[in-house]
Amino acid sequence: MAIFAGLLTFVSTLLALALRRLLRLLRRRAPDPAAAAGFFHPYTNDGGGGERVLWCAVRAVQDLCPDLPCAVFTGDADASPDGLAARALDRFGVRLLRPPQVVHLNKRKWIEARTYPRFTMIGQSLGSVYLAWEALNKFTPQFYFDTSGYAFTYPLAWLFGCKVLCYTHYPTISSDMVERVKQRNSMYNNNSLISGSIWLSRCKVLYYTIFSWLYGLVGSCAHLVMVNSSWTRAHIVNIWKVPERTKRVYPPCDTSALQMLPLERSTTPPILISVAQFRPEKAHGLQLESFALALERLDSDFLKPKLQFAGSCRNKEDLERLQKLKDRSVELHIDELVEFHQDISYRDLVQLLGGAIAGLHSMTDEHFGISVVEYMAAGAIPIAHKSAGPMMDIVLEEDSHQTGFLASRKEEFAEAILKVLRMPEPERREMAAAARKRAQRFSEQKFHEDFTKALRPVLLGRP
Numbered sequence: 001m002a003i004f005a006g007l008l009t010f011v012s013t014l015l016a017l018a019l020r021r022l023l024r025l026l027r028r029r030a031p032d033p034a035a036a037a038g039f040f041h042p043y044t045n046d047g048g049g050g051e052r053v054l055w056c057a058v059r060a061v062q063d064l065c066p067d068l069p070c071a072v073f074t075g076d077a078d079a080s081p082d083g084l085a086a087r088a089l090d091r092f093g094v095r096l097l098r099p100p101q102v103v104h105l106n107k108r109k110w111i112e113a114r115t116y117p118r119f120t121m122i123g124q125s126l127g128s129v130y131l132a133w134e135a136l137n138k139f140t141p142q143f144y145f146d147t148s149g150y151a152f153t154y155p156l157a158w159l160f161g162c163k164v165l166c167y168t169h170y171p172t173i174s175s176d177m178v179e180r181v182k183q184r185n186s187m188y189n190n191n192s193l194i195s196g197s198i199w200l201s202r203c204k205v206l207y208y209t210i211f212s213w214l215y216g217l218v219g220s221c222a223h224l225v226m227v228n229s230s231w232t233r234a235h236i237v238n239i240w241k242v243p244e245r246t247k248r249v250y251p252p253c254d255t256s257a258l259q260m261l262p263l264e265r266s267t268t269p270p271i272l273i274s275v276a277q278f279r280p281e282k283a284h285g286l287q288l289e290s291f292a293l294a295l296e297r298l299d300s301d302f303l304k305p306k307l308q309f310a311g312s313c314r315n316k317e318d319l320e321r322l323q324k325l326k327d328r329s330v331e332l333h334i335d336e337l338v339e340f341h342q343d344i345s346y347r348d349l350v351q352l353l354g355g356a357i358a359g360l361h362s363m364t365d366e367h368f369g370i371s372v373v374e375y376m377a378a379g380a381i382p383i384a385h386k387s388a389g390p391m392m393d394i395v396l397e398e399d400s401h402q403t404g405f406l407a408s409r410k411e412e413f414a415e416a417i418l419k420v421l422r423m424p425e426p427e428r429r430e431m432a433a434a435a436r437k438r439a440q441r442f443s444e445q446k447f448h449e450d451f452t453k454a455l456r457p458v459l460l461g462r463p
Contacts, residue, residue, distance in 0.1 A: 033141055033162055037142070037143040038140075039147055043108075044074040047277065047312030053251055055096065058088075058100055062097040062098070063448070064460070066097070071103055071139055072103065073103045073139075075108030075131075076104075091346050106134065125172065132150065132157065145166065147166070151166070152215075152218050154166070163458060166222050169368070171236055173208060174239075178205060215240075216240050216241060220242050223245065225240065226246075227246060229250070229393050230389075231367060253373040255374075255377035258354075258374060258377035270305040272305055273307075273308045273356035275353070276363070278325070279321070280321065285325065285328060286362045288325065290413035290417065292333075306339065307334075308338075308340075309325070310344060322340065354378060356380040369384060372390050373439050379432045382403070383417060385406070386406035399434065399437070401434035404435055
């Protein structure tokens with residue numbers, strides 16, 4: 001086995017060197033790119049933390065290089081320069097210095113998960129290359145920014161003569177994912193058919209191993225890599241192996257407006273909130289189950305709390321998932337205590353956060369967890385999943401004071417919910433104040449400073 005592993009490493013190294021040599025030869029024939037920054041972000045209407053990063057990144061580039069045009073590659077047919085600038089302001093509170101140019105993409109279906117029922121990762125990754133080919137043929141910028149995690153496009157952008165910069169929210173593949181397949185754990189990205197078969201699991205481990213090698217190869221083509229958390233940096237450095245080009249830049253969290261909200265909250269009734277896109281990995285079902293269990297264990301004379309879900313839907317699958325959550329709340333007999341707020345404005349979101357005493361987060365290995373920071377800044381005590389970003393960077397003590405709770409199982413979430421509900425008001429405000437102070441470490445201003453510091457040597461040629 002050791003001999004086979006060594007041979008595989010040797011062959012992989014030779015292939016990598018040969019590919020780099022070929023790319024250098026092909027690059028010499030590429031036309032000169034335009035003096036501009038192009039942001040590859042196929043979904044400019046997802047409403048999540050990734051879109052906030054996009055607009056804050058565009059604004060940072062505009063501040064750093066006022067004369068450098070910015071363009072956005074998007075698959076949204078209705079996107080327009082003025083429309084995107086207005087959306088950045090209305091949804092995220094980010095005021096661009098000028099509207100970005102828009103490059104419309106017609107082949108976005110090739111990066112959608114539903115296009116690849118099997119071998120989804122490699123399918124979407126190769127599909128992203130096809131989409132980037134369309135993008136770069138329509139407009140070739142000097143600086144190619146990937147803000148959506150499509151690392152397989154980097155060699156192509158490099159081939160077109162672009163300097164490749166990326167902000168990576170999470171690794172497409174990680175050792176944690178491989179380990180779950182080895183342990184045959186069933187999750188949203190490892191269905192029960194595979195986890196129930198030892199042979200299918202072994203095949204998937206092999207598939208993941210090959211993909212991981214490819215992912216490391218393409219990722220190493222980036223001139224600058226920015227990552228959003230300690231967890232993400234550890235995995236990216238392990239796979240891409242370019243630590244000197246990898247910078248940790250915490251994502252922008254809109255703490256300015258949220259910090260102004262009063263810590264005093266009405267508890268008639270007490271409100272819990274969950275802010276996340278209606279995607280499978282966000283595990284909204286776990287939150288519903290935990291809330292139902294907490295209600296069962298709540299004293300009969302205690303005022304019933306409410307749970308508010310606020311999130312956006314990217315496509316038909318998300319809409320179906322939202323409907324299933326509504327149906328599940330009926331099955332659990334808690335539908336009268338659960339509210340769903342879909343695609344609301346930023347102003348409305350702030351209002352909801354200002355009325356919540358606690359915020360729920362249940363995604364396993366969430367790279368960072370912007371919603372958790374938003375809870376803390378707004379004065380809502382976070383109850384977050386005990387993994388990755390929330391555990392390593394966010395829900396930590398501040399001045400020796402607890403800032404929230406971490407949980408991983410339904411019973412643990414329910415217990416944390418009950419602790420917040422039963423907490424005396426002075427104790428709740430004290431914890432909320434400590435959480436708010438910690439949230440200041442992840443402000444938009446801090447992101448702007450760290451982002452421009454990382455960019456300056458690449459864009460301006462000086463530190």
